[in-house]
Amino acid sequence: xxxxxxEVGCYGQQKIKTPNLDRxxxxxxxxxxxxxxxxxxxxxxxxxxxxxxxxxxxxxxxSKVALRPEDTTVAEVLKKAGxxxxxxxxxxxxxxxxxxxxxxxxxxxxxxxxxxTHAHNYYPDHLWRNDKRFTVQENTGGRKGVxxxxxxxxxxxxxxxxxxxDVAQPERRFFLYLPYTIPHAHTKLAKDTGNxxxxxxxxxxxxxxxxxxxxxxxxxxxxxxxxxxxxxxxxKQRKLDDKTIIFFSSDNGPHKAGGNDPSFFxxxxxxxxxxxxxxxxxxxVPMIVRWPGVIPAGTTSDFPWAFWDFLPTAADLAGTLPxxxxxxxxxxxxxxxxxxxPHEFLYWEFHEGGFHQAVRMxxxxxxxxxxxxxxxVYNLKSDPGERNDVAKFNPExxxxxxxxxxxxRTENPHWPGKAKE
Numbered sequence: 020x021x022x023x024x025x026e027v028g029c030y031g032q033q034k035i036k037t038p039n040l041d042r043x044x045x046x047x048x049x050x051x052x053x054x055x056x057x058x059x060x061x062x063x064x065x066x067x068x069x070x071x072x073x074x075x076x077x078x079x080x081x082s083k084v085a086l087r088p089e090d091t092t093v094a095e096v097l098k099k100a101g102x103x104x105x106x107x108x109x110x111x112x113x114x115x116x117x118x119x120x121x122x123x124x125x126x127x128x129x130x131x132x133x134x135x136t137h138a139h140n141y142y143p144d145h146l147w148r149n150d151k152r153f154t155v156q157e158n159t160g161g162r163k164g165v166x167x168x169x170x171x172x173x174x175x176x177x178x179x180x181x182x183x184x185d186v187a188q189p190e191r192r193f194f195l196y197l198p199y200t201i202p203h204a205h206t207k208l209a210k211d212t213g214n215x216x217x218x219x220x221x222x223x224x225x226x227x228x229x230x231x232x233x234x235x236x237x238x239x240x241x242x243x244x245x246x247x248x249x250x251x252x253x254x255k256q257r258k259l260d261d262k263t264i265i266f267f268s269s270d271n272g273p274h275k276a277g278g279n280d281p282s283f284f285x286x287x288x289x290x291x292x293x294x295x296x297x298x299x300x301x302x303x304v305p306m307i308v309r310w311p312g313v314i315p316a317g318t319t320s321d322f323p324w325a326f327w328d329f330l331p332t333a334a335d336l337a338g339t340l341p342x343x344x345x346x347x348x349x350x351x352x353x354x355x356x357x358x359x360x361p362h363e364f365l366y367w368e369f370h371e372g373g374f375h376q377a378v379r380m381x382x383x384x385x386x387x388x389x390x391x392x393x394x395x396v397y398n399l400k401s402d403p404g405e406r407n408d409v410a411k412f413n414p415e416x417x418x419x420x421x422x423x424x425x426x427x428r429t430e431n432p433h434w435p436g437k438a439k440e
Contacts, residue, residue, distance in 0.1 A: 020060065020109060020138075020203040023273030023281065025288030026240060027305050034284055035237045036223065039248035040307065043267060047309030048318045048354060054379075055271045056326035058294060058301035058369055060135050061111045063270040063326060064198065068092040068112065068124070070330030070345035073368045074428030078112060080370045081135060084433050085119030086112045091342035093330040094125030097194045100339035103127050105178040107171040108198035111135040115147065122149050128182075130174045132167075132200070139205045141167050141217045166219050168201050172246040176253050183259050194333070198270075199246075202239040204277030215277035218242065232278045264310040264336065266329070272301040291405040297367055297377035297386050298405050308354055315356050322353040323379065325365050364420075366427040370434045378423045383413075385420035390437065394420060 028037040029044040056066025065078035073079045077090050094104040105128035106121050113119020114133050121129035130148045132138035142163040146153050157164025175197050184191040209215025216235035224234040254260050273286035274294045292298030327347035334341040335349035352359040369375040378385045382400040396410035410417050
């Protein structure tokens with residue numbers, strides 16, 4: 020949650036230790052041009068779950084809007100193929116008693132935060148377990164007894180133990196969606212204290228001469244990394260290593276909401292922008308995929324794809340059909356290191372502070388900050404940092420991208436495409 024493109028060692032991070040994620044990349048494939056579904060949480064997760072980009076998926080912003088019965092999720096697709104599905108962490112696609120709760124969208128086991136704002140607090144006095152409110156006794160009365168992230172790792176490991184294939188039931192198959200909240204900021208804590216990077220300990224960075232908020236952020240990411248290692252170890256111990264495909268990514272670019280400075284760790288790498296931007300730093304994210312014995316180890320790919328490709332890819336892996344009316348395509352050939360035709364274009368829209376749109380078409384990227392604004396155009400091959408707007412030199416490219424901006428979306432009552440009033 021809010022992990023930047025440049026905040027993992029195998030993507031160039033120099034200060035924060037991420038040995039397990041680096042190991043994941045060394046044993047799998049690392050994509051350098053994979054994109055999140057949006058530049059903020061809820062719509063990004065909506066694209067991941069539904070296989071539709073933000074021009075079509077129902078949830079296109081961080082509002083308390085729920086997925087509808089007709090919005091098919093990847094968990095619902097996999098259920099038809101005999102998978103048991105679990106989610107532990109942050110949902111953000113429907114509050115209690117709505118049509119969009121995890122248990123109503125294909126998940127058999129669910130534990131975590133329904134509300135993305137509630138998820139800012141790492142010591143909540145309650146979470147949700149399936150359709151019941153679960154009181155975290157250790158955190159009642161303002162106490163800080165149990166760090167929520169640790170809960171999610173514990174429940175994920177238990178899910179693998181209970182639902183993973185074993186000698187008695189070798190045919191069992193599971194889908195585990197583990198949307199950790201780390202390293203999202205606790206925004207209220209940031210306003211009150213200046214440090215919203217809430218973590219039990221700043222180890223192993225205690226002795227560093229960094230600002231405390233940066234120590235905390237680094238500690239959050241390294242804590243995440245350590246738990247990725249625990250999951251990898253669990254799969255190996257249960258002899259599920261070569262039977263399990265792992266995808267690791269982030270929902271959008273890095274933040275500064277915790278009182279931290281994104282430039283301190285070079286959080287976006289060489290990319291322009293961060294969370295809430297449609298420049299590359301806001302939507303290009305780490306994507307590591309590991310499947311021992313199938314995906315060639317230690318490989319890197321510059322194949323461009325996005326979160327809405329996950330649903331059809333998962334369906335392809337499971338040997339079932341994806342849902343209808345999706346924007347994604349299976350990227351299984353790219354995962355296996357084979358040639359694959361990329362999308363004709365990738366599309367994003369964002370509705371905070373006006374109506375923003377972006378399109379990637381081959382190596383060309385178009386960004387527009389409102390219907391009344393001119394289109395910016397960048398050549399990502401020669402200018403990945405989006406420093407030089409070349410729109411005036413490429414009228415044909417501008418015209419083509421403009422046509423996509425008009426045709427790539429349907430109207431949505433919650434997020435209309437209009438100029439800022």
